[in-house]
Amino acid sequence: MPDAALAAGAAEAGTSAAGEAGSGVFRGTPVCGSVAIGPLVVVGPAAARKRKATGDPAAEADALRTAIAAALAALEEALAAEDDLAGEILEFQAALLEDDDLTGPAFTAIADGAPADRAWTVALAAEIDAYRADGDPVLSARGDDLADLSARVLSHLTGTADPAADVPRGAIVAAAEMTPSAFLALSAAGVAGIATTGGSPTSHVAILAKARGVPLVVGLNALPAASPGPAGAAILDAAAGTLHTAPDAAALAVARARSAEAATAAEAAAARATQPAVTRDGAEVKVMVNIDDPAILDTLDPAICDGVGLTRTEFLFQHGAPDEEAQLAFYTRLIAWADGRPVTIRTLDAGGDKPLPGITVDGEANPFLGVRGVRLSLARPELTRVQLRALARAAATSPVPLKVMVPMVTVPAELEAMRALLTAEVDALAAARIAHAAPILGTMVEVPAAALTAARFDAAFYSIGSNDLVQYATAAARDNAAVAPLADPANPAVLELIGRTVAAGKARGVEVSLCGDMASTPALAAALLATGLRVFSAAPAEVAAVKDAIRSAAAGPAA
């Protein structure tokens, strides 16, 4: 939907149930969730409600002012209830509603005789087009915010309170596009699942859906036809990426069985997940979690893990460098969530496969061998200092020492340079009498040179980043299908590098953990235990399966 006014209409549009629309299977891209069954509600772009203009410019201006005030009040109410991620999106929108320069042209058009809804839509559409015009992804995302805003005010003007108003609890919603605010409203209304023809697996809505456990399919090949009549059941298979409308009794029975099966399996695994992981021969293994996104803290039970083995902080930098307070807020929230379990936070690991606009170096011939990880942190000390300050302040709230780890370290001097920056920030906080504590500093082991010389690093702990270690040891990229088979984590050279790191940690009396995909792969658990590794850090969704794999393996005499 290229037209901004149409996009705005889609979010605001009235809803209609599909009942006699006929059976059909629509295909899209799975984002998250499994099988959901519920009445289908199609939110179509064509059903934008009509508003009767008063014909009086003063009354029209009043109507728009009232709608803006109502939208602002609703936003501020939502802001108070939302987490950081949603809050950041909503905060910018709230500021825009108070921007007289933005709303001015609409009031000018009303004074010239335009009805309020048309004046508002046209004024915002011009701004949205301007944001999207030059293809800059950051400004385009701001254009989406304006489209969302346009729809919010319009819905107050036309009296369609919110897109979720007519959607029953447990419904499957199909829509052309979905704005973050429409998603949040639907999520709060308790929908069973959502499918959209637009959208992408990396959109704001996808991030929110994963965090809230709402099954989501995007990029549907077509929107099911909406027809009046009682809402028929639909099956959203969010794992396969399909939406099955008006399924017959047999298909429904299969879906119900699968849904129940998935729920039972998840329950059983969840019950086991909180139990400790002990090998067949009695070795206790710690299984920690990797945290990629703050939203998961809302739904994840810390009881399933022995702490946080890796916190990626790149998401904080998606929209530019975050200020110290924003970082501090997330770090302290994470520490509070862990409830006394150890927390490991990695300093910014940008570059390579994780470019960040305006932060990483563009145009490198080989970014994987270029300025990434600690190399970037040392090249941009102004960014690093802010992060280290926020970490040291957050450490004051931690009942156990906060662990900070440095990515992509090749030689000990890099770790020492980071330590010097950290020490300087800790000293500055002390001088300014700001509450803080010195975090303990560890090194990641991702570069073969670091694995082979691990004992030479004055690290308080080692954390093996197996994804990079595998690709640097095998000189093969996982995402290049032509060489991917070479990038084999079970290659004896990789296991040898891991074993040497574990031995170095043992000799120095410090912990060695592994936080790459290998630790999230149940099939590799036995091989990792054989290297002597006793601390895994896995993706939250894999913790239960990894613990099961550890329980059925033997640690052997290496322990």
Added chain:
Amino acid sequence: MSSPATAPADVEWIEGAAVIVDPTGLHARPAVKLTKLAKTFAAAVEVRPDDAAAPWVNAKSPNAVMKMKAAHGAPLHIRAAGDDAADAVAALTALVERNFDA
């Protein structure tokens, strides 16, 4: 509307400038902070990127500030006209210099 986008031509502008250190330039959060601070002054406050050809935009408009695309590492020019113009320029300059309290 209530905050003038431009002051009359005969007013006296007080100018200042500060370098944007945030590597991504002036994005949503900083833009909102800057406009919120500008709105606390009665004076007309305007900003422009470090390009003499670029127009001055209303520092009280988050939309205008956002669209301006001020680059990092370059000065952000700030000017104000009105009773508390000097305070406004000082406060906004300081905010940019503090990297928007990052």
